[in-house]
Amino acid sequence: MTPFVDRLGYKFNTDDGFVEEVLVSEIELLDTTGDVYCPCRMRTGDPKEDAKIVCPCIPFYRDQFAGLKKCWCGLFILKEIEDGTDLLGVIEEPQGEIDVPVFRVDDLPDGQIRHVKVGRHDMAVARVGDEFFALSNVCRHAFAPLAEGFMDGYFVMCPWHGWRYDVRDGSTDHPGADVKTFAVSVVDREVRVRVLLK
């Protein structure tokens, strides 16, 4: 799991005893259910829903976990956290603006754009040189996924009908059709997008 969660901005909790406890529970669940479900979440019986609680479930709860600084059960913590033991007894639902790690700088080549889902937000994250920009993934014309579009400098062209959006501010030449943008930061070569948790 380490290489995968590393790409998501996480590492194993530094509390080895707690990690072992969670992993033992997961192995028991693997034996009884056939997959490594989160030991702190209940399966619904709907395979599509239950796929969202297979460990590591970080991609499905990026915003909530970035606010908590750990995954729900605490097996994984944000890489910047030095001592995960401090977080073990803490579950306070985060609120306000949260910077959510989405991928590493090297995961997106210059001039490319890719889709990222953060909580309820579908985003297209674009790279121009060493700058990163995030905007809504949905074209306001016919709802096409902008992350499948074509980059041209600071503009992305919609893959369906070629509408152009400026990735810096989400603006377009079509009146009233600008798309939402999200603040992006780069910390320790990780790209983070800012979302508002309510």
Add this chain to the structure above:
Amino acid sequence: MSVMLYGLSTCPYCRLTRTYLEENDVEFDSLEVDLLEGSERTDAIATVKEISGGTSFPVVVIDDEVIVGFNKKRIKELLSL
């Protein structure tokens, strides 16, 4: 004051919550939802979904207040520990 703990037998935070309540001599009822069977299980899952909006555990109900996760601070406040 009534205290109810909904947990899973596999969940470390549920164990921490239970220990915390026991250490503080709190009287509480509890259910380990994954160990239930048949309609008892279905009913318990439906209850947890209704009161907490999901199926993440532990869920602690103190009178009318619902706490999702092991939120020691909130439990402490509500029970004046």
